Amino acid sequence: MAELEAISLLKHNNLRLTDCRKEVVEIFFSQQHAVSQPELEHKLGQYDRVTLYRTLTTFLNKGIIHKVLDDSGLTKYALCAGECNEHHHEDEHVHFKCIQCENTTCIDTLSVPVITLPEGFTFLDANLLVRGVCKVCNNLTTH
Amino acid sequence: MAELEAISLLKHNNLRLTDCRKEVVEIFFSQQHAVSQPELEHKLGQYDRVTLYRTLTTFLNKGIIHKVLDDSGLTKYALCAGECNEHHHEDEHVHFKCIQCENTTCIDTLSVPVITLPEGFTFLDANLLVRGVCKVCNNLTTH
DNA sequence: ACAAGTTTGCAACTTTGTTGCAAAAGACCT
DNA sequence: AGGTCTTTTGCAACAAAGTTGCAAACTTGT
Numbered sequence: 001m002a003e004l005e006a007i008s009l010l011k012h013n014n015l016r017l018t019d020c021r022k023e024v025v026e027i028f029f030s031q032q033h034a035v036s037q038p039e040l041e042h043k044l045g046q047y048d049r050v051t052l053y054r055t056l057t058t059f060l061n062k063g064i065i066h067k068v069l070d071d072s073g074l075t076k077y078a079l080c081a082g083e084c085n086e087h088h089h090e091d092e093h094v095h096f097k098c099i100q101c102e103n104t105t106c107i108d109t110l111s112v113p114v115i116t117l118p119e120g121f122t123f124l125d126a127n128l129l130v131r132g133v134c135k136v137c138n139n140l141t142t143h
Numbered sequence: 144m145a146e147l148e149a150i151s152l153l154k155h156n157n158l159r160l161t162d163c164r165k166e167v168v169e170i171f172f173s174q175q176h177a178v179s180q181p182e183l184e185h186k187l188g189q190y191d192r193v194t195l196y197r198t199l200t201t202f203l204n205k206g207i208i209h210k211v212l213d214d215s216g217l218t219k220y221a222l223c224a225g226e227c228n229e230h231h232h233e234d235e236h237v238h239f240k241c242i243q244c245e246n247t248t249c250i251d252t253l254s255v256p257v258i259t260l261p262e263g264f265t266f267l268d269a270n271l272l273v274r275g276v277c278k279v280c281n282n283l284t285t286h
Numbered sequence: 287a288c289a290a291g292t293t294t295g296c297a298a299c300t301t302t303g304t305t306g307c308a309a310a311a312g313a314c315c316t
Numbered sequence: 317a318g319g320t321c322t323t324t325t326g327c328a329a330c331a332a333a334g335t336t337g338c339a340a341a342c343t344t345g346t
């Protein structure tokens with residue numbers, strides 16, 4: 001049951017168990033693609049916008065979720081792989097944005113290539129966003 | 144002189160020569176880093192926000208500028224390399240965002256590596272955003 | 287200098303995101 | 317289960333980013 005997993009994740013991160021947090025975690029568990037605050041607001045109409053923003057900020061600080069770059073201007077979030085915590089994030093996966101359904105997903109089978117920056121630059125992290133048409137949308141148009 | 148280049152670029156794209164368009168093009172010419180609408184508004188206080196948004200949209204459609212990914216939530220733009228037009232964009236350069244001065248620049252010496260997507264996905268384009276500290280900020284802190 | 291079409295500025299609005307504060311709810315102890 | 321302490325929530329108000337409709341001003345070609 002998804003709720004038990006959600007509770008377990010919250011407890012592991014020393015977070016109080018509230019309905020809002022549980023439901024937000026369950027949405028991250030159940031969805032393959034990155035989520036924005038407006039999308040959460042739409043799915044969980046019962047919670048205030050402010051509460052959802054604060055929930056996302058809390059999860060971000062705990063290393064439960066990470067920001068996903070997107071060309072829409074919206075800030076989107078996705079679950080971290082597991083190596084992240086309060087002090088360190090490690091989310092260098094490749095993200096794929098479908099130009100038809102507009103969903104952004106993590107592609108776990110690919111990793112961001114090693115980048116050698118020019119002299120004088122210091123590397124912190126890298127984000128790769130690939131755009132195209134996803135599996136689901138490709139199937140829909142060819143059938 | 145920068146104004147002549149700006150006029151030439153606008154004429155090549157069949158755009159009317161207006162003060163606003165000329166000044167926006169000149170800013171793109173004179174700056175190394177990507178520009179957001181609020182930044183334009185701040186530098187060119189004389190034009191209405193709406194006009195600047197519409198100017199950016201026009202340039203985007205003509206292939207004069209392209210969107211640059213950024214982790215700030217702001218939409219930023221930079222000049223296209225030259226192979227772009229109304230029908231086709233080709234801007235697969237690597238962008239570098241400095242976490243100190245917050246400027247985003249194109250790194251021309253690097254190119255986005257070739258990506259092989261999983262079965263069923265169609266590739267359109269790719270954007271790589273590297274974060275770190277830029278040359279200028281590194282020099283400032285070591286002196 | 288004129289006519290035709292384009293661009294601009296203004297007003298009004300929508301959406302996204304933030305902050306302060308009092309009320310409600312969670313966690314812990316007995 | 318009840319009491320207490322702390323965290324979280326919802327509300328109101330605000331700030332910033334971005335959009336739309338329309339009349340006035342400007343560009344361009346003749």
